[in-house]
Amino acid sequence: MPIKIPQHLPAKEILEKENIFIMDDSRAAQQDIRPLNILILNLMPEKEKTERQLLRLLGNTPLQVNITFLKTATYDSKNTSQYHLEEFYLTFAEVKEKKYDGMIITGAPIELMEFEEVHYxxxxxxxxxxxxxxxxSALHICxxxxxxxxxxxxINKYTLPRKCSGVFSHRVLDHTEKLLRGFDDEFFAPHSRNTDISEETLESHPELKLLASSEEAGALIISSRDSRKIMITGHLEYEATTLAEEYMRDKEKGIGIxxxxxxxxxxxxxxxxxxxxxxxAHLFFSNxxxxxxYQETPYEWD
Known part of the structure; x- marks a missing residue:
C-alpha cells in the first residue's frame, strides 16, 4: 500500500526516483475505498486445488477482495464434482453484464492442441x-x-522438444515496472508446459513488454504496454509439491516424462x-x- 506524505515534503522527489510508492495529501483526500471484485476463470482440471493456490495469494492484502469463480458453459469439467461447480461457479452468461476490477484466467493442460481445436x-x-x-486488469497464467x-x-505458441518442467532462475528485465517492485534481480519460478513463446517475437511486438525471463525456461512475465493485460507463462501460484504430484501422475499413466x-x-x-x-509469488500478486x-480501477464503473 502507498505511503501518504505531505505534498511538498522534500523526500517526496527522492522516494519517487527510487520507485517507492507514495501518495500526497491531495490525492489521498480524494480516495474512496471499496472491496475489489475479482473474477477467476478456472480452466484447470483439479479446480479445488487451483482455488486454494490462488486464494492464498489474493488474500495477502489489507483490502477486501470479493471473488467470483467462472466456469465454461461449452465444456463440462470431468475432475470436479457437479455439486461443487453448481454451488460455487457461474457461467459467462451470468456475469457478462457486470464490471470487474480484475480477472484471472488460469492455465489448462491442453497446450498441445491448436487453439481452434479446444472445445471452449x-x-x-x-x-x-x-x-x-x-x-x-486481466492476469493470464500459463x-x-x-x-x-x-x-x-x-503470437502463436510452438511445441518444445521436451516438456519444460522444473524450477528455474529468472532475471528482472525492467526494474521500473511496478509489477516487479521489490523483486530481487534474480528469482525462482516453476514451469510446467509443453509449448513456448518466442522471446524475439515478444520483444519486437510494439504492444508488449517482456518483464522477466530465464535462460533455461524462456519468457516468464509479459505485459501489454497499457498494463491492462498481464501474461505469466509459469506457475508462481504452485505449492511446493505441485510439480511432484504432476510428475508422479504422469509416470503412473505411463507418459514418458x-x-x-x-x-x-x-x-x-x-x-x-x-x-x-x-x-x-506473494509479491507478484500483491503488486x-x-x-x-486497486490504483487503476474506477470507484464507480460507468
Missing part, C-alpha cells in the same frame, strides 16, 4: 474480448497467457522439494492487486 475456444474468445471493456497472446496479439529440473533435492523424488518462489487493479 469460441467461448474463451468472447470472454477475452469482453475483458477489454469490462475488466480493469496456457491462459498463451491464449491471450494468440488472441489479442497474434523427465524429472522436473532443479526441483527435488539431489534429484531424488523420494525427498521433499522446497518452495523457493513463495515470497515472490498486481495494488498497482494494476
Amino acid at each position: 475456444w469460441n467461448e474463451l474468445k468472447e470472454i477475452l474480448d469482453w475483458t477489454e471493456r469490462n475488466v480493469t 496456457w491462459g497467457a498463451q491464449a491471450a497472446l494468440y488472441h489479442h496479439f497474434g 523427465e524429472m522436473p529440473e532443479n526441483y527435488f533435492p539431489q534429484d531424488d523424488p523420494e525427498k521433499n522439494p522446497t518452495n523457493r518462489w513463495r515470497s515472490h 498486481w492487486l495494488n498497482y494494476y487493479v
